[in-house]
Amino acid sequence: xxxxxxxxxxxxxxxxxxxxxxxxxxxxxxxxxxxxxxxxxxxxxxxxxxxxxxxxxxxxxxxxxxxxxxxxxxxxxxxxxxxxxxxxxxxxxxxxxxxxxxxxxxxxxxxxxxxxxxxxxxxxxxxxxxxxxxxxxxxxxxxxxxxxxxxxxxxxxxxxxxxxxxxxxxxxxxxxxxxxxxxxxxxxxxxxxxxxxxxxxxxxxxxxxxxxxxxxxxxxxxxxxxxxxxxxxxxxxxxxxxxxxxxxxxxxxxxxxxxxxxxxxxxxxxxxxxxxxxxxxxxxxxxxxxxxxxxxxxxxxxxxxxxxxxxxxxxxxxxxxxxxxxxxxxxxxxxxxxxxxxxxxxxxxxxxxxxxxxxxxxxxxxxxxxxxxxxxxxxxxxxxxxxxxxxxxxxxxxxxxxxxxxxxxxxxxxxxxxxxxxxxxxxxxxxxxxxxxxxxxxxxxxxxxxxxxx
Amino acid sequence: xxxxxxxxxxxxxxxxxxxxxxxxxxxxxxxxxxxxxxxxxxxxxxxxxxxxxxxxxxxxxxxxxxxxxxxxxxxxxxxxxxxxxxxxxxxxxxxxxxxxxxxxxxxxxxxxxxxxxxxxxxxxxxxxxxxxxxxxxxxxxxxxxxxxxxxxxxxxxxxxxxxxxxxxxxxxxxxxxxxxxxxxxxxxxxxxxxxxxxxxxxxxxxxxxxxxxxxxxxxxxxxxxxxxxxxxxxxxxxxxxxxxxxxxxxxxxxxxxxxxxxxxxxxxxxxxxxxxxxxxxxxxxxxxxxxxxxxxxxxxxxxxxxxxxxxxxxxxxxxxxxxxxxxxxxxxxxxxxxxxxxxxxxxxxxxxxxxxxxxxxxxxxxxxxxxxxxxxxxxxxxxxxxxxxxxxxxxxxxxxxxxxxxxxxxxxxxxxxxxxxxxxxxxxxxxxxxxxxxxxxxxxxxxxxxxxxxxxxxxxxxxxxxxxxxxxxxxxxxxxxxxxxxxxxxxx
Numbered sequence: 053x054x055x056x057x058x059x060x061x062x063x064x065x066x067x068x069x070x071x072x073x074x075x076x077x078x079x080x081x082x083x084x085x086x087x088x089x090x091x092x093x094x095x096x097x098x099x100x101x102x103x104x105x106x107x108x109x110x111x112x113x114x115x116x117x118x119x120x121x122x123x124x125x126x127x128x129x130x131x132x133x134x135x136x137x138x139x140x141x142x143x144x145x146x147x148x149x150x151x152x153x154x155x156x157x158x159x160x161x162x163x164x165x166x167x168x169x170x171x172x173x174x175x176x177x178x179x180x181x182x183x184x185x186x187x188x189x190x191x192x193x194x195x196x197x198x199x200x201x202x203x204x205x206x207x208x209x210x211x212x213x214x215x216x217x218x219x220x221x222x223x224x225x226x227x228x229x230x231x232x233x234x235x236x237x238x239x240x241x242x243x244x245x246x247x248x249x250x251x252x253x254x255x256x257x258x259x260x261x262x263x264x265x266x267x268x269x270x271x272x273x274x275x276x277x278x279x280x281x282x283x284x285x286x287x288x289x290x291x292x293x294x295x296x297x298x299x300x301x302x303x304x305x306x307x308x309x310x311x312x313x314x315x316x317x318x319x320x321x322x323x324x325x326x327x328x329x330x331x332x333x334x335x336x337x338x339x340x341x342x343x344x345x346x347x348x349x350x351x352x353x354x355x356x357x358x359x360x361x362x363x364x365x366x367x368x369x370x371x372x373x374x375x376x377x378x379x380x381x382x383x384x385x386x387x388x389x390x391x392x393x394x395x396x397x398x399x400x401x402x403x404x405x406x407x408x409x410x411x412x413x414x415x416x417x418x419x420x421x422x423x424x425x426x427x428x429x430x431x432x433x434x435x436x437x438x439x440x441x442x443x444x445x446x447x448x449x450x451x452x453x454x455x456x457x458x459x460x461x462x463x464x465x466x467x468x469x470x471x472x473x474x475x476x477x478x479x480x481x482x483x484x485x486x487x488x489x490x491x492x493x494x495x496x497x498x499x500x501x502x503x504x505x506x
Numbered sequence: 507x508x509x510x511x512x513x514x515x516x517x518x519x520x521x522x523x524x525x526x527x528x529x530x531x532x533x534x535x536x537x538x539x540x541x542x543x544x545x546x547x548x549x550x551x552x553x554x555x556x557x558x559x560x561x562x563x564x565x566x567x568x569x570x571x572x573x574x575x576x577x578x579x580x581x582x583x584x585x586x587x588x589x590x591x592x593x594x595x596x597x598x599x600x601x602x603x604x605x606x607x608x609x610x611x612x613x614x615x616x617x618x619x620x621x622x623x624x625x626x627x628x629x630x631x632x633x634x635x636x637x638x639x640x641x642x643x644x645x646x647x648x649x650x651x652x653x654x655x656x657x658x659x660x661x662x663x664x665x666x667x668x669x670x671x672x673x674x675x676x677x678x679x680x681x682x683x684x685x686x687x688x689x690x691x692x693x694x695x696x697x698x699x700x701x702x703x704x705x706x707x708x709x710x711x712x713x714x715x716x717x718x719x720x721x722x723x724x725x726x727x728x729x730x731x732x733x734x735x736x737x738x739x740x741x742x743x744x745x746x747x748x749x750x751x752x753x754x755x756x757x758x759x760x761x762x763x764x765x766x767x768x769x770x771x772x773x774x775x776x777x778x779x780x781x782x783x784x785x786x787x788x789x790x791x792x793x794x795x796x797x798x799x800x801x802x803x804x805x806x807x808x809x810x811x812x813x814x815x816x817x818x819x820x821x822x823x824x825x826x827x828x829x830x831x832x833x834x835x836x837x838x839x840x841x842x843x844x845x846x847x848x849x850x851x852x853x854x855x856x857x858x859x860x861x862x863x864x865x866x867x868x869x870x871x872x873x874x875x876x877x878x879x880x881x882x883x884x885x886x887x888x889x890x891x892x893x894x895x896x897x898x899x900x901x902x903x904x905x906x907x908x909x910x911x912x913x914x915x916x917x918x919x920x921x922x923x924x925x926x927x928x929x930x931x932x933x934x935x936x937x938x939x940x941x942x943x944x945x946x947x948x949x950x951x952x953x954x955x956x957x958x959x960x961x962x963x964x965x966x967x968x969x970x971x972x973x974x975x976x977x978x979x980x981x982x983x984x985x986x987x988x989x990x991x992x993x994x995x996x997x998x
Contacts, residue, residue, distance in 0.1 A: 087890045462819065
């Protein structure tokens with residue numbers, strides 16, 4: 053109920069006889085308090101919104117930054133010729149016959165040797181028990197290095213080996229002695245050794261380029277998982293979106309804005325575009341699954357299918373912004389061109405379109421950014437549920453070979469049971485957000501720089 | 507000739523046609539000013555007529571040929587060897603793989619073309635022969651599959667031959683027709699511009715095609731689903747328990763628990779987003795100084811630009827555990843309402859945060875559209891600013907705000923990643939907001955990911971869920987737009 057109407061409802065009765073201009077009466081005070089309260093609600097609402105934003109960003113940065121560093125064990129590994137190259141003629145094909153199982157004992161021995169040199173006592177009699185300190189991928193790492201440079205055989209070489217995910221978690225505070233009590237991957241004794249290795253300088257945490265550029269790894273080796281391959285998947289998808297959505301979107305907008313007469317067909321298109329802009333993204337995923345994979349038999353999980361689906365999803369965004377920037381070009385430009393004898397088509401392509409281009413590009417970049425972060429349709433066309441471990445071999449493979457995409461990879465990591473993968477998911481989000489931020493900043497700069505006010 | 511080479515060939519023809527058409531038109535007049543159009547239009551006309559019809563034919567052929575051949579070859583498989591359409595599909599994909607294997611073998615010289623045509627399972631171990639050239643087959647090739655594969659190859663070869671001929675004939679016909687036309691008095695520009703206009707219209711029609719594709723793909727699969735599973739059960743059953751082993755029968759696929767979860771989570775989200783968004787919009791449009799507005803509005807909108815997977819992870823790893831530490835066993839409140847991090851509240855609150863900028867931006871626009879004269883009138887009667895907002899601005903903007911909330915609701919219902927990660931997987935009809943429930947979108951994802959068989963009701967149900975989702979969100983959007991549009995008419 054309101055005071056204003058209340059007042060007018062009983063005009064005859066002079067209620068505030070003792071009203072003074074200098075001292076506000078109870079009624080006015082109440083109204084002013086209500087005013088203040090109302091304003092406080094508004095401020096609180098904005099504060100809550102900004103608070104959520106802040107919490108979100110802080111959470112992402114705090115949980116994600118550890119993913120960029122990784123614990124490494126630096127040790128000297130002896131590479132005896134009698135084990136790695138029995139014939140002694142350094143023939144690569146022959147050396148390839150020694151599998152990672154042949155290399156693993158070397159790493160074990162090297163670890164034991166390094167511990168002995170640093171004067172660290174181990175409770176383990178068997179050097180093999182030390183293996184849990186380093187990642188399961190180190191044997192392959194040593195093998196790759198040897199195959200890349202056969203001259204290493206017979207020498208000792210210093211390797212920087214990935215530490216096991218549990219050791220990494222211990223360094224980052226995720227794993228404690230209590231939590232490893234029932235963990236069969238590592239024991240408290242291992243952590244004691246790690247403590248001493250840190251003191252001896254054998255174990256250190258440093259920037260891990262493998263996370264940004266590397267491939268995904270299996271469920272049991274979070275320490276060697278990276279987002280690089282799925283980044284390539286996203287890149288190829290964005291190429292498809294750019295190559296299709298920009299020309300189609302611009303052509304459609306030109307038709308609708310410059311040529312279409314008001315009729316049923318035009319109305320139908322307009323209604324469709326505005327509806328498509330509001331269709332949930334998961335429905336586009338169903339469309340992609342049914343049309344591109346089931347009907348057209350395109351390879352599932354391939355970036356080209358993802359690109360096609362995201363193109364259809366991005367089109368409405370691009371069309372809406374392109375039409376807005378075409379509309380912003382003043383009619384006088386068109387009239388002048390028509391006046392000197394240009395055809396309608398020439399007017400549009402020679403004069404209107406170039407003037408609208410900055411706006412179109414801005415809209416396109418924003419559309420691309422939206423497509424880059426979209427996950428739901430990718431789940432349906434099969435870009436999750438497998439390990440994107442191989443970078444595409446060729447340009448065509450980039451489009452056709454199964455791959456993941458950045459948001460799908462993040463989802464994949466978030467689903468895995470090992471908490472070490474959560475850290476990688478947050479780290480992946482940081483990379484994704486950096487991409488989005490850069491794209492949006494470019495869009496803003498384009499707009500500031502080139503947008504003309506008529 | 508492979509489609510790619512054919513495409514390159516007609517492209518070359520088009521480029522040559524451009525040059526010839528241009529030169530011919532220029533040569534046909536003594537003075538360039540006598541040309542009807544600029545010289546390039548004559549060239550473009552030739553290129554267009556040589557390329558466009560042929561390329562269109564090529565595209566249609568490439569799409570249609572496998573379908574036609576597939577249909578004709580599948581007759582070769584005896585009906586006794588398969589039970590239903592799904593099994594036939596599997597056999598046909600074997601046939602295709604064998605056919606491709608034979609192609610590879612011929613290309614590598616492991617088999618002569620004659621051998622590939624006449625090879626018989628009775629005399630040769632086809633699987634081993636194909637294995638030698640790097641084509642791995644899952645099972646031994648049986649006689650019918652091999653025969654079908656050979657027929658497939660033969661028909662594909664004939665089809666490709668006809669395609670090459672047809673495309674080249676069309677391209678050459680267009681080419682020579684346009685060359686003959688390339689004379690000075692021909693209105694080349696009009697022809698070219700009509701061609702471009704056709705292209706523009708086609709591009710605009712893609713929106714219609716997309717909608718059509720969505721509706722048809724949902725509809726056909728839904729009809730297929732209802733053939734396997736009664737529609738009445740789907741819409742009225744209160745239980746959702748798909749079986750993963752058998753086909754049909756054992757599964758209970760009622761949509762109601764999913765709809766309940768969807769609406770419950772959406773309502774929680776709107777209860778978070780609407781007051782915050784609305785008050786933020788009111789403050790930004792009525793009270794805030796220019797500087798505050800220029801700072802707070804874009805920052806709030808950042809919330810809308812963050813990908814939903816980020817919110818999903820935020821719900822799963824931050825909001826969920828936080829809520830458990832307050833409402834869960836041994837939590838701050840000392841109540842044991844919440845069993846796990848995944849719950850209606852978890853997803854709802856996170857989604858509410860995501861929706862704040864939707865509500866605030868749309869409401870902001872609508873509040874700004876209320877004419878200043880109405881506010882001035884209210885101030886003139888002695889109302890304070892908040893009284894003006896409550897009694898004049900908000901009632902005037904109400905239809906628009908309702909529209910904004912409906913749009914936000916439609917987003918909430920269609921949102922996938924937050925509920926997939928934050929809401930849980932158990933379909934449940936309960937009133938406790940701290941329990942895990944699931945939604946339509948989450949179930950679409952779980953039924954369609956993985957190696958599901960698309961012919962089973964457990965997979966097809968996703969399409970029925972999809973069409974329900976599509977209809978509900980579309981209905982909400984149309985309603986919202988209708989309300990907003992109706993309101994706009996009042997003040998313009």
